[in-house]
Amino acid sequence: MTSTARTLTIILFVVLVLVTLAIVVWAGRRTRNATDFYAGGRSFTGFQNGMAIGGDYMSAASFLGIAGIIALSGYDGFLYSIGFLVAWLVALLLVAELMRNSGRYTMADVLAFRMRQAPVRTAAATSTVVVSIFYLLAQMVGAGSLVALLLGIKEGQTFAGMSPNTAKIVTIILIGILMIVYVVIGGMKGTTYVQIVKAFMLMLGAILMAVLVGVAYKYNLSSLLGDAAKKSGKGAAFLEPGQRYAKEFAGNGTRTLVSKLDLISLGAALVLGTAGLPHILIRFYTVPNARVARRSVVWAIGIIGGFYLLTLALGFGAAAMVGSAAIAKQDPGGNTAAPQLAEALGRRYFGGATGGAILLAVIAAVAFATILAVVAGLTLASSSSVAHDLYAHVVRKGQTSERDEVSVARYAAFGIGAVAIVLAVFARGLNVAFLVAVAFAIAASANLPAILFSLFWKRFNTRGALWGIYGGLFSAVLVVLLSPICWGGSSSALAPAKLTATQAADCGVPVASTAVNNPTALFSCTTAAPIPFSNPGLISIPIGFILAAVGALTSKETDEQKFAELEVRSLTGAGAH
Amino acid sequence: MEAEQWPEFGHLRRAMRRFVFPTTVAFLLWYGLYVVLSAYARNFMGTKVVGNINVALIFGLLQFLTTFLIAWAYVRYADRRLDPLAAELRERLEGGERQ
Numbered sequence: 001m002t003s004t005a006r007t008l009t010i011i012l013f014v015v016l017v018l019v020t021l022a023i024v025v026w027a028g029r030r031t032r033n034a035t036d037f038y039a040g041g042r043s044f045t046g047f048q049n050g051m052a053i054g055g056d057y058m059s060a061a062s063f064l065g066i067a068g069i070i071a072l073s074g075y076d077g078f079l080y081s082i083g084f085l086v087a088w089l090v091a092l093l094l095v096a097e098l099m100r101n102s103g104r105y106t107m108a109d110v111l112a113f114r115m116r117q118a119p120v121r122t123a124a125a126t127s128t129v130v131v132s133i134f135y136l137l138a139q140m141v142g143a144g145s146l147v148a149l150l151l152g153i154k155e156g157q158t159f160a161g162m163s164p165n166t167a168k169i170v171t172i173i174l175i176g177i178l179m180i181v182y183v184v185i186g187g188m189k190g191t192t193y194v195q196i197v198k199a200f201m202l203m204l205g206a207i208l209m210a211v212l213v214g215v216a217y218k219y220n221l222s223s224l225l226g227d228a229a230k231k232s233g234k235g236a237a238f239l240e241p242g243q244r245y246a247k248e249f250a251g252n253g254t255r256t257l258v259s260k261l262d263l264i265s266l267g268a269a270l271v272l273g274t275a276g277l278p279h280i281l282i283r284f285y286t287v288p289n290a291r292v293a294r295r296s297v298v299w300a301i302g303i304i305g306g307f308y309l310l311t312l313a314l315g316f317g318a319a320a321m322v323g324s325a326a327i328a329k330q331d332p333g334g335n336t337a338a339p340q341l342a343e344a345l346g347r348r349y350f351g352g353a354t355g356g357a358i359l360l361a362v363i364a365a366v367a368f369a370t371i372l373a374v375v376a377g378l379t380l381a382s383s384s385s386v387a388h389d390l391y392a393h394v395v396r397k398g399q400t401s402e403r404d405e406v407s408v409a410r411y412a413a414f415g416i417g418a419v420a421i422v423l424a425v426f427a428r429g430l431n432v433a434f435l436v437a438v439a440f441a442i443a444a445s446a447n448l449p450a451i452l453f454s455l456f457w458k459r460f461n462t463r464g465a466l467w468g469i470y471g472g473l474f475s476a477v478l479v480v481l482l483s484p485i486c487w488g489g490s491s492s493a494l495a496p497a498k499l500t501a502t503q504a505a506d507c508g509v510p511v512a513s514t515a516v517n518n519p520t521a522l523f524s525c526t527t528a529a530p531i532p533f534s535n536p537g538l539i540s541i542p543i544g545f546i547l548a549a550v551g552a553l554t555s556k557e558t559d560e561q562k563f564a565e566l567e568v569r570s571l572t573g574a575g576a577h
Numbered sequence: 578m579e580a581e582q583w584p585e586f587g588h589l590r591r592a593m594r595r596f597v598f599p600t601t602v603a604f605l606l607w608y609g610l611y612v613v614l615s616a617y618a619r620n621f622m623g624t625k626v627v628g629n630i631n632v633a634l635i636f637g638l639l640q641f642l643t644t645f646l647i648a649w650a651y652v653r654y655a656d657r658r659l660d661p662l663a664a665e666l667r668e669r670l671e672g673g674e675r676q
Contacts, residue, residue: 222628564581
């Protein structure tokens with residue numbers, strides 16, 4: 001990155017921070033009661049909430065990550081975006097409206113409606129905080145590396161007296177402080193406006209780049225794909241599934257089977273996880289009624305779907321115009337594909353190096369806004385649950401004032417933000433991109449069974465909810481702890497990796513060693529993982545559903561009267577807040 | 578609330594489930610088919626249709642199309658069939674509470 005681009009990027013970052021802070025302070029003055037703080041006064045329109053859902057949902061993993069996977073591995077990035085999109089139908093058809101009608105502020109409002117309040121709310125708050133912290137860690141650690149990359153601070157260089165390592169720590173702390181400030185001052189209103197601004201920026205940035213890629217290839221998709229395949233060096237295989245997921249290993253049936261089941265496991269978690277993500281669920285409370293909630297989800301589907309179609313052009317565009325080798329050289333994970341494409345496009349269409357620097361800075365600012373909006377949504381979801389579920393209903397048993405509850409929520413935002421900052425600083429050197437997929441898997445295994453059974457199954461009860469939530473949560477985490485993410489040894493089910501000199505030294509093996517499958521494993525890179533799957537969904541989602549059902553059936557507790565009330569409320573909206 | 582006994586509520590619940598349950602099963606199977614084919618039917622997915630555009634890409638774009646279509650169809654159905662029933666019941670219930 002040239003110094004012009006770096007200066008411009010920093011100026012845009014500062015402008016962005018100032019603008020969002022102004023919005024948040026303005027929104028904060030309009031936040032008077034608990035409904036304002038938790039649910040933005042329930043006054044957003046369908047389009048506004050649809051944009052905010054898009055802003056809440058499309059993380060840096062969507063923008064930079066998917067474009068990067070497509071640029072490096074071709075078609076397989078598309079598998080990710082399709083899972084992320086189709087998932088919205090679960091939310092639209094089964095969850096959004098019923099939830100809006102029967103809850104007030106948190107996911108647990110619906111789960112605890114006809115059950116024993118204290119245990120169910122404790123379980124729901126636990127899974128809300130765990131999912132949100134995992135997701136937050138992925139975003140914050142990612143942001144640390146990303147800002148260093150976007151500013152072009154390389155190993156051995158310094159920037160304003162900071163080494164790349166210091167720059168990462170500073171970035172994580174700054175982002176952590178910003179998200180706390182957004183939530184504490186602006187509550188749901190402030191967070192929502194930040195998300196709307198981000199969604200606008202993200203869509204405009206993606207449309208601009210996609211149009212320029214289109215101009216370069218005369219809007220001929222086939223020639224773009226052909227060029228991308230040629231530059232990737234992989235030929236037609238680049239345009240087919242199988243470069244990254246569900247790989248074929250000739251002569252090794254077990255390994256091939258494991259890789260294929262892993263893809264199916266990922267697909268299941270993506271499509272079933274969305275409707276169980278707490279920071280997404282609370283967005284349905286920000287509109288006046290179920291009809292508007294429905295409209296906002298449809299807007300979100302349009303915005304998210306449109307964006308993922310654009311990432312196809314960005315990813316293949318980056319492969320064709322920048323080249324996979326040049327991208328992998330900057331970042332082996334591919335996260336810089338979109339910014340590098342921006343620079344190439346700017347150079348070509350906006351007058352040389354300066355144009356390249358400007359477009360690069362703009363896209364870097366979009367990526368920064370993307371991260372800020374997502375981390376604010378996550379912090380809000382977990383602090384709402386701590387205040388409304390744990391404090392107001394478990395500790396105070398419903399005997400508390402609104403004012404009290406909201407100030408606890410603000411303190412909780414501080415606490416959760418501080419924990420996330422500390423964890424992210426410690427985890428900054430790890431490859432944490434997998435945490436987003438883990439968060440989706442937990443949401444699908446722990447939250448979705450409890451939500452669906454609560455809304456649709458008369459016989460469901462407290463024990464079912466507890467077994468489902470804790471069972472899904474623990475099984476998902478346990479599978480990850482026993483997976484190749486934590487244990488990197490190779491085995492008959494896991495292929496050996498080609499090691500770089502640094503990786504071999506880190507693992508304490510010779511470079512030619514075939515004992516290592518995952519050199520970035522958290523615990524050991526030579527011990528083989530007991531469970532060969534990296535995605536827990538295929539195991540933990542059935543466990544969550546089965547335990548929820550078995551728990552419900554083995555407990556005598558049923559409250560038909562309460563279920564009838566929940567059904568009438570959720571379908572008609574009578575008595576909705 | 579004895580509203581769950583009212584015939585109108587039965588209509589609303591049936592009308593909702595009649596659309597939502599079969600559609601959910603259908604799109605999950607359709608998506609599942611796409612993922613399974615991506616994992617197991619490499620040759621089929623790699624078949625070129627026009628220029629460099631292959632079956633895998635068209636299949637993926639069809640997933641987008643069906644998602645948009647289902648969302649549109651549901652809004653149409655809910656606006657026309659579910660909302661009037663729900664509004665009528667809500668008025669009756671909330672009117673009843675006030676008396």
